Amino acid sequence: MSSKLVIRQPQPVLEAKDSDEWGSGICDCCDDVPDCCFAFWCCPCYACKTTKKYGQCLCLPLLDIFGCIPPITMTMRVSMRERYGIKGTMCNDCVYATCCTACTWCQMTREMKRRNIQIVLVSAKNT
Template structure:
């Protein structure tokens, strides 16, 4: 007699986020905005390098479409800008579509690179978590000078009275 075994895998819900800043929010980072305005190819190369890709990749947007147009293939979408925008969107799980990425890459290339740069910087910021110790029931330990904390019936830890009440601060490297 054969036995049927059904294995149910957990359903993972992906939480998609919006961009951390709007497309035209260049005033949030004026240094990047000025850098992109005065030398967009250099800014695109540095932004691509910050994402971990080859810094020379955006130079293909300058030479690629011109070369393809000379061969008779008109290109209006900058391929590297579009590819980087899609890569940033997927890496940071940002809501959007390929149609939106094409429109932004074609119509406002400077704003697109500035938005990608701000997003990369936002995700590279160090995270600081500050917590305080939970409310605990203090049970004096008669045999020693330290105090044992009990949380929901289980020992929380042994601390001296001097250590009680000090906040716990965690920082990411």
Template sequence: MAQVYPGPSLVEEGQWSTALLDCFEDMATCCYGFWCGPCLACTVAGRMKEHYCLPLCDICFSGWGCVPPAAYGLRVAMRNRYKIKGSVLNDICVSWCCVWCSWCQMHRELKLRNMRPIIVNIQNVVSMQPAPMMGHVVMH
């Protein structure tokens, strides 16, 4: 029987685990965001338990010069979920001016805050001993 205990968190309470431009902290996320930004955004949405295609709505609004609603909304939701200090104005500015850096930061945050469970495997050891022989039975 296995029991699961949460592992230790690597992130300080109330802070983003990495800064907005800390791309070199996680090169895999940086490359993922650079080469396939929409895929990264959809991954973040899915890990936040939202519909994977939600960030694709941002494409519709990008031509109008608007704040990308999915990037902004998920950033606010992530700050609220993890009690990260910040402001709505900051979230608007980051989502509008540095949207791909914002998605990368959110992806790094989810990776670091995903408290990997520690699995403890407990096995019952049963010692089987042969039954005592009561007598010798002879069959003819």
């Protein structure tokens, strides 16, 4: 008679409570006044700080200086939408990046702060 031993590790379960919308509007500057002032008065420095916190190259936003449409601001916004599962279009991202650059960086920073929730083991079951 042979017996078979089966071992199963508990699997973590993560319940996502985030929505598929931005956590704040593009012009919600009152949500974080110090950050918005920093972005307004020194947008390149603020953008570099935000990019570094997002995990990209510190000096990447400095490439926005060349051209009409700020390509780095736009691609960071698109990347953030993809990472967090936020609805939107590249056309909207382009408009926001071009017309409201400082506000766009502030919105992305607020979103990173809001979504920076540590993964917690909700339940683990042996089956």
